[in-house]
Amino acid sequence: MHTVELQGEGSGVKRTVLPSGIRVITETMPTLASETVGIWVDSGSRDETDRTAGSTHFLEHMLFKGTRTRTARQIAETFDRTGGESNAATAKEYTCYYSRCLVDDLPVVTQLLWDMVLDSLIDPAEFERERGVIIEELAMDADDPTDVLYESFDSFVFGDHPLGRPIGATKEQIAALPHEVLLEHHAANYIGPRLVFAAAGGQSHEAVVEQVLAATAHLPVPQAPGHTTEQPTAEAPAGSRPLAGSRPGRPERTAPGFRSGTLLVDKETEQQGIILGVPGLPEAHPDRFTFSVMYSLLGGGMSSRLFQSVREEHGLAYSVHCFASRYQDAGQFGIYAGCSPAQAQAVVDLCAAEFARLATQTPAEDEVAAVIAQASGSTMLGLESSAARMNRLARLEMSGQPFESPMDALARVRAVTPEMVRDLAARLHAQDAALVTVGPAKSLHLPD
The missing domain is CATH 3.30.830.10 (Metalloenzyme, LuxS/M16 peptidase-like)
Structure with missing residues (x-):
């Protein structure tokens, strides 16, 4: 052993x-x-x-x-x-x-x-x-x-x-x-x-x-x-492991592509469910700390841009937020909203506009600082839970990420600048998007 x-x-x-x-x-x-x-x-x-x-x-x-x-x-x-x-x-x-x-x-x-x-x-x-x-x-x-x-x-x-x-x-x-x-x-x-x-x-x-x-x-x-x-070698730090995909004993995983375009799923519902998404970041991507700040700023809570614009300013949806799926070799980043079918295209356009604004205009220092403060607080509060710590240990181990103390991870988050947020948003936004909706609306489309 x-x-x-x-x-x-x-x-x-x-x-x-x-x-x-x-x-x-x-x-x-x-x-x-x-x-x-x-x-x-x-x-x-x-x-x-x-x-x-x-x-x-x-x-x-x-x-x-x-x-x-x-x-x-x-x-x-x-x-x-x-x-x-x-x-x-x-x-x-x-x-x-x-x-x-x-x-x-x-x-x-x-x-x-x-x-x-x-x-x-x-x-x-x-x-x-x-x-x-x-x-x-x-x-x-x-x-x-x-x-x-x-x-x-x-x-x-x-x-x-x-x-x-x-x-x-x-x-x-x-x-x-x-x-x-x-x-x-x-x-x-x-x-x-x-x-x-x-x-x-x-x-x-x-x-x-x-x-x-x-x-x-x-x-x-x-x-x-x-x-x-x-055993770890002299060149490999004691806390490092091979990347998840390189471990023997498991069938090789192949990275997926990402299809852009529009899919309308016809379903008799009171609301139209909307996802506007692009390729995201893999689990261990070096920009994952910048991504967490960008995610929270755009659609991570009640003070986020999407919530304030779509719900508070325009009153078009009850629920609107970002989501992310992160895998060993791929990821998704997207915006979810649920609204009346009659307002669905307006919601799609507004969500896309907020994403584009973040990709082209550097956010203010105080806005990024507020997001980082919120992320720091929620991270530390979450890690008071033994379940959260157990999950964190296992996910880092299985994904091959280096182990960092919570304070080291927070330091990486606090080092994120407004320019870093804008640049990451620009890279994600430049990719071809997919629009998938479920509900009775039959003529939704991606913004021009």
């Missing part, structure tokens, strides 16, 4: 790579009596094929349905007895199983999470029952116009690329998914080198490592060269 203190002596952030290839990364918060932990799997819906579409999300459901030593009811009762919370999430690039509990209950919760992840039965009868549950879940999502809008946007701009596929796949794909696909998916992806155990809270790193070792002692040691069990 090899342990590295990632953010300097005394930072409380450590990573240990176990002989199995599992990476254990923790942040000790000594004043807390609780711990938030998660098992992160380096596999998401973008790693699926047409044959296996939906298997990542389906498997997430199945791991709560019983193991070799626990029934589904016993799993639920054990989580309930800890008095905390537990759940799972499937995304396009990862899957996570997590729980928050008292430090005293951490050994039980750690053992339970690993039992689910490594030793689930994935029973054929349970599989057939859960197939119906997932189809109902997809039907519920199809009734939500906002879900339809965002999935339509992904499908339109990414086309046939796996990032364009809904995370849960389609009802037809789930209805046809064979049981053996889940078994194959589990065997190929739920292996040591593709698993990260992240924890933040009152327990020490050494105690967490001991608990993970005890729960995963039966895993084999990887034999293939080049896994993340390798």
Whole structure:
């Protein structure tokens, strides 16, 4: 085993790579009596094929349905007895199983999470029952116009690329998914080198490592060269890792293109949902700190330009804001608004005008300073949560980003200048845009 203190002596952030290839990364918060932990799997819906579409999300459901030593009811009762919370999430690039509990209950919760992840039965009868549950879940999502809008946007701009596929796949794909696909998916992806155990809270790193070792002692040691069990070299800082896409043991990911143009999805709704978007920044892009300031200034809150213009000044929409999706090798940046169909084109034009203004006119010093102050405050308040810190550790580890202390990250944000914001907005705005809408309006178009 090899342990590295990632953010300097005394930072409380450590990573240990176990002989199995599992990476254990923790942040000790000594004043807390609780711990938030998660098992992160380096596999998401973008790693699926047409044959296996939906298997990542389906498997997430199945791991709560019983193991070799626990029934589904016993799993639920054990989580309930800890008095905390537990759940799972499937995304396009990862899957996570997590729980928050008292430090005293951490050994039980750690053992339970690993039992689910490594030793689930994935029973054929349970599989057939859960197939119906997932189809109902997809039907519920199809009734939500906002879900339809965002999935339509992904499908339109990414086309046939796996990032364009809904995370849960389609009802037809789930209805046809064979049981053996889940078994194959589990065997190929739920292996040591593709698993990260992240924890933040009152327990020490050494105690967490001991608990993970005890729960995963039966895993084999990887034999293939080049896994993340390798020691850092003299040229590579101790806190650095290979980029996510270069890790062996995972199918190679290919970057998507971005289709511009207009897609109108006809749906009988009271409001017209609108997304105006362009290619954004990948997860680890060097301009990510400037991007956070630009995002907040344009559409990150009630004082943002979009909110003040579209809602407060013109009264055209109740909800208007920016959104961003960031992946290993691609990203999206866009503006969302919901408004009456009759006002939809005016809202599109106004949103586009605000984006263009930011791209061509340097914002005032005091406006940028106010955004940075707000971002600094919200960042520090958010990091008082052990769940936020656990998520931050895991995302940095899985994306291959260098570890920085929260204060170092804030310093990077505070170094952003108005000129940097304008220049990034100009680069994003210069790209061809996509307009996707859901609702009854039939003649919307991109601004000239």
